[in-house]
Amino acid sequence: MARTPSELVRAEPGPPFEITVDGRAITALPGQSIAAALWCAGVLAWRSTRGGGRPRGAFCGIGQCYDCLATVNGEPNRRACLVPARPGDAITTQEGHGRAGLGV
Amino acid sequence: MPDSASEPYDLAVIGAGCAGLAGAVTASELGLRVCLLDGSGQVGGQFFRHPAPALGALRPQALHHDWPAFAALRQRLEASDTRRLLGHQVWTVTRGSGELWTVHALSGVDGGAERPVRVHARAVLLATGAYERQLPFPGWTLPGVVAAGGAQAMLKSGLALPGKRIVVAGSGPLLLAVASSLAAAGAQVPAIVEASGYLRYVTHARALVANPRKVLQGAVHGASLLRHRVRPHSRSAVTAAHGTDRVEAVTVSRLDQDWRPVPGTGRRISCDALAVGHGLVPQIELATGLGCATRRTPDGTHALVLDGRQETSVPGVWAAGETGGVGGWELARVEGELAGRAVAFRLRGVLVDPARVRELRRRRDRMRAFADAMAVAHAPRPGWTHWLDDDTDVCRCEEVTARRVREAAAELGARDARTVKLLTRAGMGWCQGRMCAAAVACLAAGGGDEGVPPSPERRPLAVPVPLGLLGSPAGADEAGADEAGINEAGADE
Amino acid sequence: MGDSSDVIVVGAGVVGAACAYYATRSGLSVTVIDRGPVAGGTTGAGEGNLLVSDKEPGPELELALLSTRLWRELAEPLPLQIEYEAKGGLVVASDPAGMDTLRELARGQEKAGVLAEEIPADRLAELEPHLAPDLAGGFHYPQDAQVQPALAAAHLLRASDARIRLGEEVTGILTATTGEVTGVRTATGTVHAPHVVNATGTWGGELAQRAGTELPVLPRRGFVLVTEPLPRVVRHKVYAADYVRDVASDSAALQTSPVVEGTPAGPVLIGASRERVGFDRTLSVEALRRLAAQATALFPVLAGVRAVRAYAGFRPYLPDHLPAIGRDPRVPGLLHACGHEGAGIGLAPATGALIAGMLSGGPLPLDPAPFSPARFVGGAAP
Ligand SMILES: Cc1cc2nc3c(=O)[nH]c(=O)nc-3n(C[C@H](O)[C@H](O)[C@H](O)COP(=O)(O)OP(=O)(O)OC[C@H]3O[C@@H](n4cnc5c(N)ncnc54)[C@H](O)[C@@H]3O)c2cc1C
Numbered sequence: 002m003a004r005t006p007s008e009l010v011r012a013e014p015g016p017p018f019e020i021t022v023d024g025r026a027i028t029a030l031p032g033q034s035i036a037a038a039l040w041c042a043g044v045l046a047w048r049s050t051r052g053g054g055r056p057r058g059a060f061c062g063i064g065q066c067y068d069c070l071a072t073v074n075g076e077p078n079r080r081a082c083l084v085p086a087r088p089g090d091a092i093t094t095q096e097g098h099g100r101a102g103l104g105v
Numbered sequence: 106m107p108d109s110a111s112e113p114y115d116l117a118v119i120g121a122g123c124a125g126l127a128g129a130v131t132a133s134e135l136g137l138r139v140c141l142l143d144g145s146g147q148v149g150g151q152f153f154r155h156p157a158p159a160l161g162a163l164r165p166q167a168l169h170h171d172w173p174a175f176a177a178l179r180q181r182l183e184a185s186d187t188r189r190l191l192g193h194q195v196w197t198v199t200r201g202s203g204e205l206w207t208v209h210a211l212s213g214v215d216g217g218a219e220r221p222v223r224v225h226a227r228a229v230l231l232a233t234g235a236y237e238r239q240l241p242f243p244g245w246t247l248p249g250v251v252a253a254g255g256a257q258a259m260l261k262s263g264l265a266l267p268g269k270r271i272v273v274a275g276s277g278p279l280l281l282a283v284a285s286s287l288a289a290a291g292a293q294v295p296a297i298v299e300a301s302g303y304l305r306y307v308t309h310a311r312a313l314v315a316n317p318r319k320v321l322q323g324a325v326h327g328a329s330l331l332r333h334r335v336r337p338h339s340r341s342a343v344t345a346a347h348g349t350d351r352v353e354a355v356t357v358s359r360l361d362q363d364w365r366p367v368p369g370t371g372r373r374i375s376c377d378a379l380a381v382g383h384g385l386v387p388q389i390e391l392a393t394g395l396g397c398a399t400r401r402t403p404d405g406t407h408a409l410v411l412d413g414r415q416e417t418s419v420p421g422v423w424a425a426g427e428t429g430g431v432g433g434w435e436l437a438r439v440e441g442e443l444a445g446r447a448v449a450f451r452l453r454g455v456l457v458d459p460a461r462v463r464e465l466r467r468r469r470d471r472m473r474a475f476a477d478a479m480a481v482a483h484a485p486r487p488g489w490t491h492w493l494d495d496d497t498d499v500c501r502c503e504e505v506t507a508r509r510v511r512e513a514a515a516e517l518g519a520r521d522a523r524t525v526k527l528l529t530r531a532g533m534g535w536c537q538g539r540m541c542a543a544a545v546a547c548l549a550a551g552g553g554d555e556g557v558p559p560s561p562e563r564r565p566l567a568v569p570v571p572l573g574l575l576g577s578p579a580g581a582d583e584a585g586a587d588e589a590g591i592n593e594a595g596a597d598e
Numbered sequence: 599m600g601d602s603s604d605v606i607v608v609g610a611g612v613v614g615a616a617c618a619y620y621a622t623r624s625g626l627s628v629t630v631i632d633r634g635p636v637a638g639g640t641t642g643a644g645e646g647n648l649l650v651s652d653k654e655p656g657p658e659l660e661l662a663l664l665s666t667r668l669w670r671e672l673a674e675p676l677p678l679q680i681e682y683e684a685k686g687g688l689v690v691a692s693d694p695a696g697m698d699t700l701r702e703l704a705r706g707q708e709k710a711g712v713l714a715e716e717i718p719a720d721r722l723a724e725l726e727p728h729l730a731p732d733l734a735g736g737f738h739y740p741q742d743a744q745v746q747p748a749l750a751a752a753h754l755l756r757a758s759d760a761r762i763r764l765g766e767e768v769t770g771i772l773t774a775t776t777g778e779v780t781g782v783r784t785a786t787g788t789v790h791a792p793h794v795v796n797a798t799g800t801w802g803g804e805l806a807q808r809a810g811t812e813l814p815v816l817p818r819r820g821f822v823l824v825t826e827p828l829p830r831v832v833r834h835k836v837y838a839a840d841y842v843r844d845v846a847s848d849s850a851a852l853q854t855s856p857v858v859e860g861t862p863a864g865p866v867l868i869g870a871s872r873e874r875v876g877f878d879r880t881l882s883v884e885a886l887r888r889l890a891a892q893a894t895a896l897f898p899v900l901a902g903v904r905a906v907r908a909y910a911g912f913r914p915y916l917p918d919h920l921p922a923i924g925r926d927p928r929v930p931g932l933l934h935a936c937g938h939e940g941a942g943i944g945l946a947p948a949t950g951a952l953i954a955g956m957l958s959g960g961p962l963p964l965d966p967a968p969f970s971p972a973r974f975v976g977g978a979a980p
């Protein structure tokens with residue numbers, strides 16, 4: 002019986018690479034979305050809500066709920082369940098609208 | 106293949122799931138010039154979602170019982186000269202001049218350089234599938250609580266699990282598939298919790314008997330669940346998820362006929378993830394934007410009204426798969442083929458193999474009847490609102506609590522989801538009500554079935570559009586004039 | 599089911615809500631009837647600007663100035679619930695000729711009691727840091743304010759002591775043999791009252807017809823774009839000089855001029871197109887394109903921001919762009935309070951106060967003659 006998803010489908014991915022979450026390095030596989038890489042590293046939340054400051058991460062998994070919005074390489078509001086992970090990506094926990102810098 | 110900006114396609118197919126794939130290859134094989142668009146970078150849709158090529162999955166079929174059916178469709182697609190615009194999210198479809206439709210899309214939204222793309226076609230096939238229906242409960246916004254199909258999708262495409270010990274809950278046949286995949290992929294699934302009584306199928310025995318394959322599929326999942334020691338709880342629901350920054354346990358309660366929790370039956374099950382969903386909702390905003398008529402399905406969602414040939418009430422706009430009512434991948438494939446043939450007949454007078462068409466129609470009607478029986482069996486009952494406490498966020502995006510939704514209905518004169526939205530912002534956030542509209546509509550109607558029947562949501566923008574692109578001048582970016590070869594955004598495998 | 603009161607208000611939009619509020623305040627018993635929910639008509643599609651800045655001197659400006667004062671009073675007990683913000687307006691011109699036009703408008707408005715301050719080009723950024731750098735200047739109007747229209751209507755209605763019947767269409771007006779109004783017929787029964795107020799907005803002509811009279815109210819479609827939630831990037835209600843021209847225009851063709859404003863909830867609203875195409879809801883990509891292009895020209899920072907929603911509404915307009923407020927000359931007991939076009943949120947309280955004054959025989963806050971429905975029916979206003 003398979004013990005991991007990769008075993009189940011007998012994945013032989015290309016070489017793994019690093020991305021960072023709030024500065025902490027985690028490993029991602031080529032072909033994974035950022036959310037998938039984060040789940041595999043045990044990270045379930047990478048955003049805090051605008052009103053209550055509550056932690057959130059991927060929910061619908063298919064690009065419909067926008068709960069997985071992340072700030073990727075400084076750009077806010079990227080759907081982590083859809084954006085492919087690339088070597089060196091820096092994910093930072095997004096606070097609220099993620100655009101505090103625009104406030105006047 | 107049109108190669109100038111001005112030459113339109115015969116058919117634009119939106120969605121490359123089973124329905125869209127079958128429609129596109131059928132029409133293309135019958136001689137039509139077809140453009141197939143999908144927001145995802147890969148074909149397959151929700152059911153045949155599979156790992157990206159770079160993940161090097163040697164046995165993707167381990168997550169799909171019916172992989173050969175998909176492999177065949179994909180092969181036909183590759184052999185056809187269907188133009189594939191993958192990674193293209195369609196935000197609206199409009200009626201252009203001279204009997205032409207214009208499909209407005211964005212490419213490169215998730216990770217490339219974004220740009221607008223427009224495709225002109227003489228007919229449109231809407232095969233945009235469905236998304237999951239959610240019914241909120243205390244704790245459902247905790248990290249680790251994920252949509253059931255979402256867990257399935259993340260597993261199928263990213264080989265990722267949300268936890269090691271995952272409770273699967275909600276209602277509908279999808280739960281069995283999800284639980285058995287999660288278990289096969291190494292997760293422990295301590296319980297599968299179904300709100301309806303499965304026994305209700307019995308009252309629709311005729312539809313079931315006519316669909317032995319479906320029963321078989323259920324049995325296969327069932328056997329796999331037994332093997333993995335997954336405990337089934339029917340007539341039960343997860344009525345709370347516990348934890349501070351992530352889910353640590355759930356409470357499973359017995360439900361009465363109306364889905365009200367039976368006091369004193371709550372049992373705590375520890376877990377590090379919960380996969381939850383209550384069936385699917387057809388994704389039809391592109392169609393409603395064009396004025397296509399809708400019908401209420403037996404489980405309270407809205408689906409497109411289609412004629413025997415899969416055409417919507419707007420001539421020239423066709424639909425197949427979940428957009429016409431949730432019914433599973435095989436129905437989607439059959440309807441896609443029917444639509445492809447019907448469009449070919451309409452545009453070119455191509456009529457081949459009437460016997461095949463009759464057979465397809467027979468299969469479609471049988472599967473539709475089955476789907477309706479399933480929908481009745483799993484339709485949410487009004488008592489679910491008793492799972493909520495006043496502080497439960499009903500709208501995840503805008504963090505609108507059940508208390509505020511109830512106040513808007515009881516004290517401020519809101520009687521439908523739209524007015525609740527105006528008065529509370531529930532449904533006004535990023536997801537535009539996809540996650541909360543079903544729940545809000547129930548609460549606005551006072552929890553009962555009575556009240557104003559909800560109208561289908563209007564979402565003139567099917568996906569968010571950057572203002573800079575929305576404002577870019579007309580005339581640019583005809584898809585026919587795209588520089589790079591046939592298949593935009595990374596050929597599929 | 600029978601039911602009776604002093605006044606029936608048909609329509610639970612912002613205008614109907616204001617009529618009910620002021621009528622109950624002057625001691626009348628009121629029943630409000632709507633075929634849909636509260637704010638289910640144009641009010642739910644409005645942006646909620648309470649403007650004096652876009653109005654030429656004349657009767658509408660008088661109405662707007664009165665309304666501005668009344669909104670401030672109303673907002674005192676409920677500022678948060680209705681999202682009232684006295685944020686002020688900023689009208690900008692892209693070239694010196696545009697600036698001249700604004701100066702002339704402001705001079706006239708000041709005589710009528712409007713506060714307007716000229717802002718030279720180099721001070722625009724103080725007021726609005728994200729404005730495009732190449733504008734010619736503008737005018738600041740501190741009296742302009744904003745509410746959230748649906749909340750405003752719902753809370754006004756709740757604060758009134760009116761009986762409210764929702765989901766009930768008024769299908770006919772009941773009259774005595776002598777012709778006076780005695781009530782209304784609805785889909786489920788009759789409701790009695792000696793006075794009926796037609797506050798059905800864009801559908802005002804239809805109700806007038808059901809009462810055996812006429813009022814030429816027609817729809818003027820508008821699209822609004824709503825962005826993702828943002829911090830405060832726009833402080834005032836900001837619009838370009840062209841807006842004033844579009845508002846007053848008689849053309850049926852598509853017109854757009856950017857009106858950009860933040861909301862307390864986060865999204866920026868970008869309105870509004872004007873187009874006479876009947877009740878057609880179909881998305882006009884061209885209208886959205888122009889709105890987006892013009893808004894990003896004013897605020898370049900918005901180019902990277904996403905529109906998450908667009909919606910259409912139908913402004914109720916009358917041929918001379920003034921609302922109809924007052925007694926119908928043909929049907930005694932019928933009063934009209936509709937046709938406020940793109941300013942009904944702003945003009946609602948003054949309209950309600952006038953209607954209440956007429957119903958109770960109390961003093962009127964301003965001369966209602968210019969708004970008399972008689973101007974369309976040919977008769978003299980009684
Ligand atoms: C999350 C999820 C998981 C599911 N998992 C299972 C399962 O494990 N087993 C099972 O039997 N059934 C599953 N289903 C049911 C499944 O949807 C159907 O059985 C089947 O996929 C229907 O095929 P379809 O072609 O109608 O739609 P889909 O397969 O959903 O295909 C629709 C396609 O349209 C695309 N699309 C939608 N909107 C746009 C747009 N605006 N622009 C561009 N492209 C767009 C989508 O990206 C998608 O690829 C799942 C459904 C969901 C929502």
Ligand SMILES: Cc1cc2nc3c(=O)[nH]c(=O)nc-3n(C[C@H](O)[C@H](O)[C@H](O)COP(=O)(O)OP(=O)(O)OC[C@H]3O[C@@H](n4cnc5c(N)ncnc54)[C@H](O)[C@@H]3O)c2cc1C
Pocket residue numbers: 608609610611612613614631632633634635636637638639640641642643644645646647648649766767768769797798799800801805819820821822869870910911912913914935936937938939940941942943944945
């Ligand atoms: C895009 C857009 C932007 C706008 N922006 C602004 C702005 O910034 N500031 C501003 O002041 N104004 C604005 N407006 C205009 C403003 O929204 C309207 O003038 C105002 O809402 C009209 O209110 P009302 O109460 O007269 O009509 P409505 O809100 O339409 O109410 C009429 C009610 O009557 C009911 N009704 C109709 N017929 C019947 C019947 N037979 N029986 C029972 N009920 C019936 C309807 O259901 C409806 O609820 C805007 C309008 C649009 C379209």
Ligand code: FES
Pocket residue numbers: 058059060061062063064065066067068069070080081082083
């Ligand atoms: S998880 Fe829902 S959009 Fe990404």
